[in-house]
Amino acid sequence: MLELQGVTKRFGDTVAVDNVSLACRRGEMVGIIGRSGAGKSTLLRMINRLSEPDAGKILWESREVSRLRGDDLRRWRRRCAMIFQQFNLCPRLDVVTNVLVGVVAERPLGPTLFKIFPAADRARAVLELDALDMAHAALQRAGTLSGGQQQRVAIARAMLQDPDVVLADEPVASLDPVNAEVVMEALQRICHERNVPVLVNLHSLEIARTYCTRVIAMAKGAVVFDGPPQGLTPAVLERVYGRRAGRTLEPLPAVEAA
Amino acid sequence: MTPADMDQALELSPRAVRPSWRDRVLRGLIGALALAALIAMAVDVGVTPTALAAGSGKLATFLRAMIPPNAGGELVRIVRALGETFAMAFAGTVLAAVAALPLGVFGAKSVVPQPLLHFGFRRVLDMFRGVPALVWALIFVAAFGLGPFGGVLALAIADVPGLAKLYAEAIENCDEKPLEGLRSAGAAPPVVLRYGLLPQVAPLMASQTLFFLESNFRNAAVLGIVGAGGIGFELEERIRIFAFDEVAFIVLLYVVCVAVLDTISQRLRARLA
Numbered sequence: 173m174l175e176l177q178g179v180t181k182r183f184g185d186t187v188a189v190d191n192v193s194l195a196c197r198r199g200e201m202v203g204i205i206g207r208s209g210a211g212k213s214t215l216l217r218m219i220n221r222l223s224e225p226d227a228g229k230i231l232w233e234s235r236e237v238s239r240l241r242g243d244d245l246r247r248w249r250r251r252c253a254m255i256f257q258q259f260n261l262c263p264r265l266d267v268v269t270n271v272l273v274g275v276v277a278e279r280p281l282g283p284t285l286f287k288i289f290p291a292a293d294r295a296r297a298v299l300e301l302d303a304l305d306m307a308h309a310a311l312q313r314a315g316t317l318s319g320g321q322q323q324r325v326a327i328a329r330a331m332l333q334d335p336d337v338v339l340a341d342e343p344v345a346s347l348d349p350v351n352a353e354v355v356m357e358a359l360q361r362i363c364h365e366r367n368v369p370v371l372v373n374l375h376s377l378e379i380a381r382t383y384c385t386r387v388i389a390m391a392k393g394a395v396v397f398d399g400p401p402q403g404l405t406p407a408v409l410e411r412v413y414g415r416r417a418g419r420t421l422e423p424l425p426a427v428e429a430a
Numbered sequence: 431m432t433p434a435d436m437d438q439a440l441e442l443s444p445r446a447v448r449p450s451w452r453d454r455v456l457r458g459l460i461g462a463l464a465l466a467a468l469i470a471m472a473v474d475v476g477v478t479p480t481a482l483a484a485g486s487g488k489l490a491t492f493l494r495a496m497i498p499p500n501a502g503g504e505l506v507r508i509v510r511a512l513g514e515t516f517a518m519a520f521a522g523t524v525l526a527a528v529a530a531l532p533l534g535v536f537g538a539k540s541v542v543p544q545p546l547l548h549f550g551f552r553r554v555l556d557m558f559r560g561v562p563a564l565v566w567a568l569i570f571v572a573a574f575g576l577g578p579f580g581g582v583l584a585l586a587i588a589d590v591p592g593l594a595k596l597y598a599e600a601i602e603n604c605d606e607k608p609l610e611g612l613r614s615a616g617a618a619p620p621v622v623l624r625y626g627l628l629p630q631v632a633p634l635m636a637s638q639t640l641f642f643l644e645s646n647f648r649n650a651a652v653l654g655i656v657g658a659g660g661i662g663f664e665l666e667e668r669i670r671i672f673a674f675d676e677v678a679f680i681v682l683l684y685v686v687c688v689a690v691l692d693t694i695s696q697r698l699r700a701r702l703a
Contacts, residue, residue, distance in 0.1 A: 268446040287449075292431040294447045295439035302442050310446035 173197055174219070174337055174369050179228035179238075181214050181393075188214040190393035191228070196369035201360060203384035203401070204373045207413055211393040212373040216339040219371070220254045221245060232336065250277035253330035255359075257342035259322040263315025267306065267325050270314045271297040274332025293332075300328040304358060320351030327358050338362055338370040345375055356383045377404065496678035508664060508680055512687055515660035518578050518653070519646035522585025527639045529590045534597025534635075541601065552598075555591040563588035567653045581658030585646050593642060600634040601627065633702035640695040647691055651684065 174196045181189040189211040196202055204212045217223040219230055221237070230238040237248050253274075261270045275293050276284050283289070301307045304324040309317060314325055323343060330338060340359060344352035356372075360383055363370040374380045380387050381401045389397035389404070389412040397408050439447050472478065501508060535541055537555065542548050563584050570580030609626035617625065654662015661684060668676045 266446075268443070291447055292436070294449075295431060295436050298439040298443045298446050299435060302439075307442040307446075310443040 173231075173233065175229075175231040176215075176219075177229045177231070179215070179218060179225045179230060181211075181218060181223060182226050187393050189218065189225075192390075192393075192395055193228075194388065194395060194398060196371065198369060199363060199367045200369045200386055201363045201384050202369065202371045203380035203387045204371060204390060205375075205377065205380055205387060205412060206390035210390040210412075212390055213341050215390070216254070216341050216371060216373060219337070219339055220249055220252050222254075246277050250274075250333050251336040253333040253335035253338050255323070255326050255330055255338070255340040255343045257345050259319070259326045261314040261322055261325055261329075263313065265314060266311050267301065267314050267317070268294065268297050268310040270325055271301060271328045271332055274329045277333075297328065297332060300331045301325070303331075304328055304354075320347050320354065323347060323351065323355050324358070327355065327362075331362065335362070335366065336368055338368055340370065340372040342373050342375060344379065352379065359383070377409075380404075492674050495672070495674035498675065499679035499682055500675040501679050502668075502673065502676040504676075508661070508683065511654075511659075511661045511664045512683065514578055515650045515654065515662070516647060516687070516691075518581045518585065518658070518660055519643060519650045521582045522650075523589065523639060523643040523646050525582065525586035526589035526593055526642065529586070530593035530597055531635075533590065533594035535601065537594055537598035538601035539598075540604075552595075555594055558587070559591035559595075561588070563649055564652060564656065567656050567658050571657045576657045576659070578659040581650060581653040581660065584653060584658065585650065589642055589646065593638065596638045597631075597635055600631045600638070604630040637699040637702045640699055644688075644692055644695050648688060 176192055176194050179189055179192045180187065192211075192215060204215065206212050214223055218225045218238075221240070225238055228238070229236055232248070232252075237252075240248050262273075269287060272289050272293060274297075275289070279289065279293075298307055298310055301310055301324075304327060306321060306324050306328065309321065309325075314322060317325065338359065343359070344355050347355060356379060359370050359372060362368065372380075372384065374384075381404070384401055387397065387399065387401045387404060388395055389408065391412050396411050397403065436447075533555070537548070537551050539548055542551070566584035566587050567581055570583045571577075574580045574583070604627060608630070609622050612622045612626045650658075650660055651662040651665065654660040654664070655666045657663070661680065665677060665680055668674075668680070
């Protein structure tokens with residue numbers, strides 16, 4: 173179980189994440205919604221420890237990951253796979269090397285610096301790529317791929333991390349609807365097959381409703397709703413997105429990204 | 431990872447699973463060749479440990495003679511010479527920038543799309559770039575006599591090709607989208623350049639020019655040695671009479687000035703970029 177207890181993050185005078193407490197069980201697919209600047213990204217980044225919480229605790233299976241340092245921290249990051257809106261691949265490296273980044277946290281430094289990996293790692297990388305129909309591009313530079321293809325490479329990288337938790341920060345916001353579907357289905361599959369919690373930041377309510385079993389809504393850094401997607405009534409949405417959204421969102425297809 | 435999985439992966443992308451050893455060996459070979467060439471060249475020009483050992487005794491004497499650094503009662507003269515060097519660098523850079531601006535614009539592929547013209551233009555710039563500032567300084571000092579005038583001209587002429595090339599590249603690498611946006615609104619070509627291009631390239635060009643000013647301040651010392659005035663002249667005079675304590679004083683002061691200039695220019699460039 174992933175637990176957040178009173179997690180807070182400030183940037184100067186603004187409180188990005190305000191005293192957030194929540195718990196996610198294994199196999200839960202959690203959509204996090206809210207306006208831009210509501211603290212969704214910061215929340216996910218703190219779980220991976222890309223960002224340090226100013227207060228509160230983050231626990232995984234009762235172990236306080238918000239206090240890890242050094243090698244332990246890197247091992248936690250590996251087990252807590254992150255998927256980004258802009259994919260965050262290394263564009264000049266080939267696809268299979270980008271996927272192999274998923275194991276570098278636990279491989280010896282010397283060979284890794286020379287891009288030497290056990291054949292078994294490379295084979296796994298190719299198989300994970302194949303599961304997302306990307307094996308044909310294994311030796312291509314990642315920067316030459318389209319957005320949808322790059323996001324699939326990023327998911328293959330996440331799979332090689334053998335994740336205990338998957339965090340996805342707006343994974344489909346820069347993708348066309350077909351690629352968005354491919355990516356969301358892949359996340360759903362990871363959630364079920366590996367039985368891990370998946371936290372996805374989303375701009376699209378429709379996608380949250382279709383794929384998530386639970387929705388958390390944030391406004392001004394605080395959680396204002398936590399429940400099944402059916403609970404997202406117009407009144408709730410008005411609290412999340414402000415007055416205009418509540419009025420214009422019938423029949424609530426999607427909310428524009430800022 | 432079962433053998434069947436491995437077979438499947440090998441079938442999907444054999445090269446990704448087993449990277450070719452030929453490539454790696456080849457890369458290693460190229461590295462070894464480069465190392466061998468480096469050693470051969472070092473031996474050829476006499477860069478050997480024995481040569482280092484032979485000269486280091488004298489070097490140590492010079493170093494000892496440098497302590498403590500001493501202005502030799504000519505602080506005012508030294509500071510004035512430093513100021514002169516800075517003035518040379520400044521004037522040279524400004525002249526170079528003024529001359530390089532039109533050359534840079536015409537050197538940009540996006541402005542002069544004709545490939546033959548572009549190629550010819552760039553090669554002419556390259557030709558001038560091949561002549562070091564020191565050679566220009568020697569020529570100009572011979573022509574205009576001893577003093578900073580020759581130095582300023584030498585710095586300016588030596589910088590023009592490099593600056594023009596950087597300006598041209600800044601123009602070529604600019605983002606086309608704002609220009610397209612202006613054209614789509616019916617803007618005339620000069621307006622497209624003024625609104626779309628200039629705001630993009632001006633900070634870049636200013637930052638490159640500042641960088642040239644920094645390096646010119648450093649280079650100007652060398653020019654002084656061939657008679658173009660400034661701090662280089664003062665240095666040369668004292669090295670010749672082995673007044674190393676005064677040399678050390680000038681060098682230290684010079685280092686401080688370079689550091690100050692670098693810091694100011696770095697701040698300015700960070701703000702511009």
